[in-house]
Every structure is written in C-alpha cells, then in structure tokens.
Amino acid sequence: MADVPYVFRDAALTEPFDPVDGGIGAWSKQGDTAVGVFYVGATDAGFKLQATSNPGVDPIALSIVDSSPGSGVEATAIRLAVSEAGLAAATPGAALNIGDTVLGGAVNAIEVWFDWANSIGGGEYTEISIDIVPLDEVPV
Amino acid sequence: MAFSDVALAKSPVWYAKLDEISGATFADASGTLTDGTFFGTPLFGEPGATGEGTSIYFDNSSSADSPSNSLLFGSFIFDVHLFAKFTAAVPSVTLWEWVVDTSNFIRFTTVDSGVLQFQIRRSGTYRTIRTSSTYDPASEFLFVGFGFDNGTVKIYVNGVSVPTFVAVNNNVTQAPNGGGPFGIGNNGSMWVDDTLVFRTTALTDADVAELYAAANVPVPLVVPLALHGYLQSAAAVVPLRLVSIESSPAGSVPLLLQSADPAHYQAEVAAWSPSVVLDGVDVSASLVGDVEIDRAENQSGIASFELLVPAGAVDLGSYERKTVAITFDGRDSAGSLLYPVRRFTGTTTIAEFNPDAGTVSVTASNDLQGLFEAMPREVIDKLIPGYWSEHVFDDAADGWRYAVDRLSTIPYEMHVDSWGRLVVVPWAASPAYRTFTDTARFGGTLRLTRVSRGDLITHVRINFDFVYTRLRHREISVNFINTLGLCGWLNGQGNLPSKSMIASAIDGNQWTRIGAVRYDDLPTVALADICGGTNFAPNSNSPLFCLGAHWKAARRWGQTVTERHPIDVIASDLAEAVGVQPTNFDYSVEAVFDTGDYERITEYDAAPTGAVLMPQTADYQLDAVDAERTGRIAMQAAQVCAIERAKTLILGRARGNRVTFDPVYDPTVDLSKTLRVSGDYLDATGKVVRLQERLGVRDGNPQMTVELAISRHGGSGVAVNDPIVAPPTPTQPDETPTPRVYFLQQRSGGVLNAPPDDEDWDGWITNAFGAARTDPNNLYRERFVVRMPEIEETARQATTISQSTSYGVAVPQDSLTLSN
Structure with missing residues (x-):
C-alpha cells in the first residue's frame, strides 16, 4: 500500500503513515480508555494544505468511519480532538475539523488524537478508520 | 457661556x-480681595485669550501683585489656572507666585526651555513637580495651571492633566502658614490673561476642561494644498511564478484497537505466546528462547529475541535496521487466540549469529533519543513541557539534549509506549491503578x-x-559670577570677558552644554555717578561682554553593574531527615551593549529618552537591559528556568527509593501507571519507573519485573512549594552626594599680593588696569577657562548590588509502610 498523503506517525513528520505497517494502534483492558495520535501536515514550510472542495474555505474534516456498524467497535466509542487534553470535551463519533488551512512545516502540523472507550470483550478490532477529505498542497 | 461666567x-x-x-x-473679579497693583511698565490692551477683554504683557521688570x-494660609x-503666552527661549518665567518669605512660598514657573514647574516650600522644605514635556506656545495662549490636593499635584495644559515627574520629593502637603502678595509676571517676558485661584475644594479634571473649553481658544486653520504631479517609469519586467498544485485523494487512517481481557490475564493460569513481525514479515514461527523487553523512564526501550535461521548463507544485515513489532498473544487453554497485546514497536539495531545453535540474536530499540535528534526545537517545545534558557543550558545542544534539558526543569518523564508513541507524563505518583496483594505469587522478589x-x-x-551597563547622565548648573561686578570693571580691577570667549570655553571640554547660556548683561542705559563717581554709558560693544554667565552642562558615561542573585532552593522536610545536602550552580548573563557610542556622542540637549532622575545618585539613569537575548526579560526567564531545574533535581533525587517485585503478568501495566504493592510486611505506592518483560516461546507464562519509584522526605511535612517567579531586582544604594552646581571664579593679576598665575585655574583670569594695576610684574595670561569637575570614581567604577532569595520545595511523601 502507499502512504496516506500528509499523515505521519511522528510529530517531526519523518514517518509517513503507510497502512501496510499496521494501523494507528491503541489498546486497553475492557472498561478503560485507550488513546492514540497521528499528525496531519506538509513537510515543506513553503506550502500549505487546504480542502480540495473549496480551498481555504471548506474545513479540512476528519470523520470516523465504521466498516461494520452494529458489530465490534462502534464509531460512537471514538472521540477526536487536536490535543490529548481536548478529548474529554469531544463528542463521541463526531467529525473533527482542523481548520481551513494547515501551514507546512513540522511545527505547524496538526495533532489528531483519538480515544476509544473500550467496552468490548478481548480481541483486536480493525473496522474503525479516520477518513480525511481530499487535500490540495499549494504554495503559501 | 462666557469664560468669566464659567469661571465665577x-x-x-x-x-x-x-x-x-x-x-x-487691577481688580479681583471674585470680590474677595481688594485691587492689586501693577509694578513697572506693563503693556495694556494686548489681544486676549478668552474672547473677553484684553491681556497684559509683562517684561522682566513689570508684574501684577x-x-x-x-x-492660602x-x-x-x-488650584491656580491662568492663560499665558511665553517663549521657551526665556530660561525661566514666573507665571504665578505667592511668597510669604524665602522659606515659605508657592511658585509656578517655566524652567529648562519650557518645562512647567510647580514648587511649594513650607518651613524651608521643598516639593517640586515638573512636566515631562516642554511647552513653547510662542504665538498663542496656553491655559496652564496646577491643582494641589494634600501633596498630590497635577499640572494642566489646555484643560488636560499632563504627565509629570517628581523632581524633589519632600513631603509637603500643606500651603505655608503666613501671608504675602500673589504675583503675576516677574523675571520674564509673557502675556497673561484671566488668572484664577481656588481653594478648599479641588477642581476636577472635568472642571479644568470646562474652563478651557469656555475660552474658545481658536484652533489654527490648516489649508490643505492640492499638489499634482506624475511619475514616469521605465520599461518593466514582470516575472511569472507558475505553481502546480498537488491534489491528493481522500485518505483513510485505519485504527488498530486491541482489548485485553482481565478475565484471562488475571486468571490462575493464563497462556501467552510471543509474536514478532520483522520488516513486515511474521517471524514468530522462527522464535526460540525468550523474548525480552526492557523499558524505563527517559530511556529507549530495548527488546531482544532469537530466531532460527534457515540453512544457507546468513546475511546479518537483513536483520538490522528493520521495523519490528512484538505482540504477546493471550490464548485460551486450547491455544486459540483470544486477543493480542502490542508490547513493543521499534527498529532492530544489531543482529548476532550463533553458529553452534544456528540462531540469530536480534536486539531492537524504540530509539527515544533518535526521535529528537533531528527534530526542530519548535516541535520539541510542543512535545516537551518545561523551561529552557540559553543561559542555563548549552545553546548548541542537539535535539535530544535540548529535549532532556527541557525535561530537567519539570517533574515529568518521557518514554516510548508499546506502539512507538512518545509519552510525556508527570512522574508524581497518582492514585494506584492496581494494587498487587498476593505477595505469595511474587516468588520472593519483593525488595x-x-x-x-x-x-x-x-x-x-x-x-x-x-551584568549590564547603566547609562548615566549627569547635569550640573555652571555659574560664572564676575565678582568684580560693574564697579570693579569701571574701576579698573579687571576686564570683562566677551561672550564669544565664554562660549568657546564652554564647548571646549568633555561636558555638553544643555540649553542656552544666560548672560548677565551690562546695563543698557547710561548710569551716572556710580561706583564712587564713575559714569557708565553703553555702546555698540556692550552686548558683546557680560558680567556673568550661567548654563547647564551634562556628561554621559556607562557604568558596569553586576546584580548578584544568590538564590536558595530548599527542601526543608528532607533536610530535617537527612541533614543539609547542598549543591551549587553558577550562571551569568551579560547584557550586550556598546557603551562606546553612548559616551562618544556629545550632541544632545536632554537626558536620554527613558532615563529617570534617581535620588540615589542625583543623576539620570537608564539601564541598558533591553537586548532580546541578554536583557532583563531573558535574564529573568533564565532565573526561573534555573530555579525550576534545581527544584526538579531535588524532587528527582528524593524519588530514588525503589520497590521491585515480579507480580503475575498484567499486560496493562506500563510506565505511565502508579501501582500499589500491599503485602504483610511492606506496603508501598509509587509510579512505575522500569518494566521488564520476558516470555519464552514454549512456556506460555510471561515474567514481569516492576520497579516503583517511591518519593519520600522523612520530615515533618510542613514544607510548601513557593511560587517560582524571578527574584526581585536588588535595591540600588545611595552614592555619596557630590555638588550639582559648579562655580567659576574671577581672578585679577597685576595687583599687589596677587598669587602667581596658575595654569590649573579655571574661570575668568584677567588683569587690573589703569590706576588699579599696582604690580605690573605679576600679570596673568588673560583667558577664560572652563575646567569642569571629573566624575567621581565611585560613579564610574563597576559596582555590584546583591539580592538574596529563597524558594521552598515540598517533596511528595509516597506511601511506604514496613513491618515485621
């Protein structure tokens, strides 16, 4: 598989996210909450990211997608926020807007945190994904 | 309403x-006092300021009393307010005064080229307030005045309270007792119109503004000019910047969510097996021996495992610098997978071949250090809280060192979790995530x-x-008073100096003249039968000479100041238990400033902008501490950083107590957790500081060694954490006062018993002439010399001021109970 554009595993934007290496992981025991994070950004500080649909106007939206609704982990068990501290106030299952523009450079990358309220039995679950709208990378 | 109506x-x-x-x-329109008297020859009927009546012009020999x-007894x-039109070129004008005697008066004047000055003297004690700006109405009236309210003084200009500063700050809160005339004019040239005095009830700002508004002082008209022109340009080149936008399709980031089942791992017998994915390939089937994982605070996690290698050539390089993911799989009694638990994510570092066993031992690291090495500091700042200063840490440090330095200023630790994610958490123990009580299962490992x-x-x-430079600016009044006087000159006791000679001498030394020179001129009218029968008649040369001269001179220099801050950070609870265990750190910040320019430039006519007249030195001072990286703000940030670092050091050492034990395997335990171990003889709660895991391929029973950090002070527990703010600036001590007035003398040679000429003299050196020359063999070289005083060494030399500060630290007392 190929890298997911503008998604990185690390804050320095040196590890592009490739699903072949496994999803963004999190685990906990049943009844606990697990957290994970990835980063959205452009490595070149001379560029910026905007939503293709209406660059600079439409928000860059990330949504929670459940490939098997009704079984396993539900989308409503996931919350998204741009900081770990922000998760507590996030709405379960809600999409996350990270602004209409993300400036390039690691320092401007957006942290995307998720938490999972684990109320399910032991196992490994892969039906949840975070989808990102098409993006344009344009000069600043 | 007319101004007089509003005023009354x-x-x-x-x-x-x-x-x-x-x-x-002249009349008192308030009806309180009887008529006043004009002195001298004022000019009547001059244009007024209020739209009512006229004003009066007073020269320096006329007044109204x-x-x-x-x-005002x-x-x-x-309050006193009046309309006046004066010019700043006149050194000092008395606008209004009430004089009981020389030790008791109130005076409102202009000084220093247009500064408004309020001065009150009661029983010989002064209080003087000056405006921060100068005013030179020249061609229009100003409505000026002051309000005095129990020692608080406001000065108003055109209805507005203007910024002032306290020039002499003695505590005078009351007008003098006694009586005397109120005076307008005297000692200057100005036009004056309506003048008002209030007492008992202070005028408000609104009152003064209303008075000014009632006068309808005309605003000068501004006639804009419409000027038209055109620009002519040469041929232009417009470069094009063609940019191709890169678009990406919608992206999808899958999540890998693992749920561990307590019913399984907390059961009597739970089965586990290791799984290793190396460079994307599952090599679990080749595992032999133990898979070991060792993670600790602030260190890279290390994992090791051993693989059987197939027959044929062995390429150790194919095992190194590869991604590796280690999972412990919980299995049921039949061996079926219940759930996986990721235990390690990293990169292999080295592989070693064991030819006897036909295996390759692989070591991997999650490379905590490597995460930061090439990371921009701005990104590290987002990941690692804390403080950092180039004056405390090495500015040339790499990203890892920078991250560690930041972390050394807060009680936090960092590690990489089992998914390879950087985790930064407080190291203080929190409520226990789990309590291990079954010490019988620890196998005698509890220590x-x-x-x-x-x-x-x-x-x-x-x-x-x-260390910084204090910019000092000293102003002194210089006075040449010709003791010969007019009579001495007329009687031949010495010549008079020319103004040009004096001006040349003033500008010929290291001091800078501030403002104009005020000369004591010769009389402008003929005087008969004076000085013992001599006549004086002015001529065209008279204005070229003078009887005295007065001016203000200034000198600037930089003084090196060292603020010494001995700062103590003390954990008193801990000291109670173990005695004083000290350590020291030394830091220094030197504010960058080029003093040379400050001392070399002599073209100025006031104190430096921002300089303040300090009572400790009687000089204007401005500390050069604005440099972005070395100024006071940066220094104070460095102080806070150093204090936080010291506090963190104390706290970190105090949690050096360790409790270790091997509990039944719990995959949910990680470095972020606080655990409690509660046995018959030891009960302790602390945060996990190190975690080691081992799982054999065939035994199915993971071993886990947990190490807890226990913070203890052992004292009475009364210490508190003081807020950490930068220490206060040390107080500047008083310097030994030196005169701010300098007098130049007059000396005459050619007379009996006169001392011989001395080139070290300054002032006006001349000779008697005519009949007054009684010793023609002792003539002086006629000259006017201004030899200003030197700045005293104590004001020039580097000085050190000190300020001690102390900060308390409360060491946490984690639970720890021992019994036997």
Whole structure:
C-alpha cells in the first residue's frame, strides 16, 4: 500500500503513515480508555494544505468511519480532538475539523488524537478508520 | 457661556481678569480681595485669550501683585489656572507666585526651555513637580495651571492633566502658614490673561476642561494644498511564478484497537505466546528462547529475541535496521487466540549469529533519543513541557539534549509506549491503578532499596549574576559670577570677558552644554555717578561682554553593574531527615551593549529618552537591559528556568527509593501507571519507573519485573512549594552626594599680593588696569577657562548590588509502610 498523503506517525513528520505497517494502534483492558495520535501536515514550510472542495474555505474534516456498524467497535466509542487534553470535551463519533488551512512545516502540523472507550470483550478490532477529505498542497 | 461666567460659577477666591487698559491697579473679579497693583511698565490692551477683554504683557521688570493676604494660609487644597503666552527661549518665567518669605512660598514657573514647574516650600522644605514635556506656545495662549490636593499635584495644559515627574520629593502637603502678595509676571517676558485661584475644594479634571473649553481658544486653520504631479517609469519586467498544485485523494487512517481481557490475564493460569513481525514479515514461527523487553523512564526501550535461521548463507544485515513489532498473544487453554497485546514497536539495531545453535540474536530499540535528534526545537517545545534558557543550558545542544534539558526543569518523564508513541507524563505518583496483594505469587522478589543519603539534595544554591551597563547622565548648573561686578570693571580691577570667549570655553571640554547660556548683561542705559563717581554709558560693544554667565552642562558615561542573585532552593522536610545536602550552580548573563557610542556622542540637549532622575545618585539613569537575548526579560526567564531545574533535581533525587517485585503478568501495566504493592510486611505506592518483560516461546507464562519509584522526605511535612517567579531586582544604594552646581571664579593679576598665575585655574583670569594695576610684574595670561569637575570614581567604577532569595520545595511523601 502507499502512504496516506500528509499523515505521519511522528510529530517531526519523518514517518509517513503507510497502512501496510499496521494501523494507528491503541489498546486497553475492557472498561478503560485507550488513546492514540497521528499528525496531519506538509513537510515543506513553503506550502500549505487546504480542502480540495473549496480551498481555504471548506474545513479540512476528519470523520470516523465504521466498516461494520452494529458489530465490534462502534464509531460512537471514538472521540477526536487536536490535543490529548481536548478529548474529554469531544463528542463521541463526531467529525473533527482542523481548520481551513494547515501551514507546512513540522511545527505547524496538526495533532489528531483519538480515544476509544473500550467496552468490548478481548480481541483486536480493525473496522474503525479516520477518513480525511481530499487535500490540495499549494504554495503559501 | 462666557469664560468669566464659567469661571465665577466655580467660586474662585481670586480672579484677575487683567482686562485693564491703563492705570496702576487691577481688580479681583471674585470680590474677595481688594485691587492689586501693577509694578513697572506693563503693556495694556494686548489681544486676549478668552474672547473677553484684553491681556497684559509683562517684561522682566513689570508684574501684577495682589495686596498681601493670607488667603492660602495652611491650605491643603488649592488650584491656580491662568492663560499665558511665553517663549521657551526665556530660561525661566514666573507665571504665578505667592511668597510669604524665602522659606515659605508657592511658585509656578517655566524652567529648562519650557518645562512647567510647580514648587511649594513650607518651613524651608521643598516639593517640586515638573512636566515631562516642554511647552513653547510662542504665538498663542496656553491655559496652564496646577491643582494641589494634600501633596498630590497635577499640572494642566489646555484643560488636560499632563504627565509629570517628581523632581524633589519632600513631603509637603500643606500651603505655608503666613501671608504675602500673589504675583503675576516677574523675571520674564509673557502675556497673561484671566488668572484664577481656588481653594478648599479641588477642581476636577472635568472642571479644568470646562474652563478651557469656555475660552474658545481658536484652533489654527490648516489649508490643505492640492499638489499634482506624475511619475514616469521605465520599461518593466514582470516575472511569472507558475505553481502546480498537488491534489491528493481522500485518505483513510485505519485504527488498530486491541482489548485485553482481565478475565484471562488475571486468571490462575493464563497462556501467552510471543509474536514478532520483522520488516513486515511474521517471524514468530522462527522464535526460540525468550523474548525480552526492557523499558524505563527517559530511556529507549530495548527488546531482544532469537530466531532460527534457515540453512544457507546468513546475511546479518537483513536483520538490522528493520521495523519490528512484538505482540504477546493471550490464548485460551486450547491455544486459540483470544486477543493480542502490542508490547513493543521499534527498529532492530544489531543482529548476532550463533553458529553452534544456528540462531540469530536480534536486539531492537524504540530509539527515544533518535526521535529528537533531528527534530526542530519548535516541535520539541510542543512535545516537551518545561523551561529552557540559553543561559542555563548549552545553546548548541542537539535535539535530544535540548529535549532532556527541557525535561530537567519539570517533574515529568518521557518514554516510548508499546506502539512507538512518545509519552510525556508527570512522574508524581497518582492514585494506584492496581494494587498487587498476593505477595505469595511474587516468588520472593519483593525488595525495597532506599536512596543513599549522598544521592539526596536538600539545598541548591544558584549563584546568578546579571551584568549590564547603566547609562548615566549627569547635569550640573555652571555659574560664572564676575565678582568684580560693574564697579570693579569701571574701576579698573579687571576686564570683562566677551561672550564669544565664554562660549568657546564652554564647548571646549568633555561636558555638553544643555540649553542656552544666560548672560548677565551690562546695563543698557547710561548710569551716572556710580561706583564712587564713575559714569557708565553703553555702546555698540556692550552686548558683546557680560558680567556673568550661567548654563547647564551634562556628561554621559556607562557604568558596569553586576546584580548578584544568590538564590536558595530548599527542601526543608528532607533536610530535617537527612541533614543539609547542598549543591551549587553558577550562571551569568551579560547584557550586550556598546557603551562606546553612548559616551562618544556629545550632541544632545536632554537626558536620554527613558532615563529617570534617581535620588540615589542625583543623576539620570537608564539601564541598558533591553537586548532580546541578554536583557532583563531573558535574564529573568533564565532565573526561573534555573530555579525550576534545581527544584526538579531535588524532587528527582528524593524519588530514588525503589520497590521491585515480579507480580503475575498484567499486560496493562506500563510506565505511565502508579501501582500499589500491599503485602504483610511492606506496603508501598509509587509510579512505575522500569518494566521488564520476558516470555519464552514454549512456556506460555510471561515474567514481569516492576520497579516503583517511591518519593519520600522523612520530615515533618510542613514544607510548601513557593511560587517560582524571578527574584526581585536588588535595591540600588545611595552614592555619596557630590555638588550639582559648579562655580567659576574671577581672578585679577597685576595687583599687589596677587598669587602667581596658575595654569590649573579655571574661570575668568584677567588683569587690573589703569590706576588699579599696582604690580605690573605679576600679570596673568588673560583667558577664560572652563575646567569642569571629573566624575567621581565611585560613579564610574563597576559596582555590584546583591539580592538574596529563597524558594521552598515540598517533596511528595509516597506511601511506604514496613513491618515485621
């Protein structure tokens, strides 16, 4: 598989996210909450990211997608926020807007945190994904 | 309403409208006092300021005085406001004054080229307030005045309270007791119109503004000019910047969510097996021996495992620098997978071949250090909280060192979790995530190791020096008073100096003249039968000479100041238990400033912008501490950083106690957790500081060694954490006062018993002439010399001021109970 554009595993934007290496992981025991994070950004500080649909106007939206609704982990068990501290106030299952523009450079990358309220039995679950709208990378 | 109506409505106790156009007296429109008297020859009928009546011009020999009275006798509140038109070129003009005697008066004047000055003297004690700006109305009236309210003084210009500063700050809160005349004019040239005095009830800002508004002082008209022109340009080149936008399709980031089942791993017998994915390939089937994982605070996690290799050539390089993911799989009694638990994510570092066993031993690291090495500092700042200063840490440090330095200023630790994610969490123990009570299952591994006394720190002394340049500006009044006087010159006791000679001498030394020179001129009218029968008649040369001269001179220099901040960070609870365990750190910040330019430039006519007249030195001072990286703000940030670092050091050492044990395997335990171990003989709660895991391929029973950090102070527990803010600036001590007035003398040679000429003299050196020359063999070289005083060494030399500060630290007392 190929890298997911503008998604990185690390804050320095040196590890592009490739699903072949496994999803963004999190685990906990049943009844606990697990957290994970990835980063959205452009490595070149001379560029910026905007939503293709209406660059600079439409928000860059990330949504929670459940490939098997009704079984396993539900989308409503996931919350998204741009900081770990922000998760507590996030709405379960809600999409996350990270602004209409993300400036390039690691320092401007957006942290995307998720938490999972684990109320399910032991196992490994892969039906949840975070989808990102098409993006344009344009000069600043 | 007319100005006079507004003024009278506010009940002045004295109101001189000065609308007289002739005569020797003027009226008090308030009706309080009897008529006042004009002195000298004022000019009547001049254009007025209020739209009512006229104004009066006073030269330096005319004035208007009320009869002597005690109207302000002992008053705590009074206001005086008047319309005046003066010029700043006149060194000093008395706008209004009330004089009981030389030790008791109130005076409102202009000084220093247009500064408005209020001065009150009661029983010989001064209080002087000056405006921060100068005013030179020249061609239009200003409505100026002051309000005095129990020692608080406001000065108003055109209805607005203007910024002032306290030039002499003695505590005078009351007008003098006694009586005397109110005076307008004297000692200057100016036009004056309506003058008002109030007492008992202070005028408000709104009152003064209303008075000014009532006068309808005309605003100068501005006639804009419409000027048209055109620009002509050469041929232009417009470069095109063609950019191709890169678009990406919608992206999808899958999540890998693993749920561990407590019913399984907390059961009597739970089965586990290791799984290793190396460079994307599952090599679990090749595992032999144990898979070991060792993670600790602030260190890279290490994992090791051993693989059987197939027959044939062995390429160790194919095992190194590859991604590796280790999972422990919980299995049921039949061996079926219940759930996986990721235990390690990293990169292999080295592989070693064991030819006897046909295996390759692989070591991997999650490379905590490598995460930061190439990371921009701005990104590290987002990931690692804390403080950092180039004056405390190495500015040339790489990303890892920078991250560690930041972390050394807060009680936090960092590690990489089992998914390879950087985790930064407080190291303080929180409520226990889990309590392990079944010590029978620890297999005799429970141990407590106390931190040695020598590793503890109770007192940190930070010696913090801040070195900077204090810009000093000294002003002194210089006075040449020709003691010969007019008579001495007329009688031949010496010549008079020319103004040009004096001006040349003034500008020929290291001091800078501030403002104009005020000369004591020769009389402009003929005087007969004076000085013992001599006549004086001015001629065209008279204005070229003078009887005296007065000016202000200034000198600037930079003085090196060292602020010495001995800062103590003290954990008193810990010291109670183990005694004082000290350590020291030394830091220094030197504010960058080029003093040379400051001292070399002599073209100025006032104190430096921002300089303040300091009572400790009687000089204007401005500390050069604005440099972005080395100024006071940066220095104070460095102080806070150093203090936080010291505090963190104390706290970190105090949690050096360790409890270790091997509990039944719990995959949910990680470095972020606080655990409690509660046995018959030891009960302790602390945060996990190290975690080691081992899982054999065939035994199915993971071993886990947990190490807890236990913070203890052992004292009474009364210490508190003081807020950490930068220490206060040390107080500047008083310097030994030196005169701010300098007098130049006059000396005459050619007379009997005169001392011989001395080239070290300054002032006016001349010779008697005519009949007064009684010793023609002792003539001086005629000259005017200005030899200004040197700045004293104590004001020039580097100085050190000190300020000690102390900060308390409360060491947490984690639960720890021992019994036998």
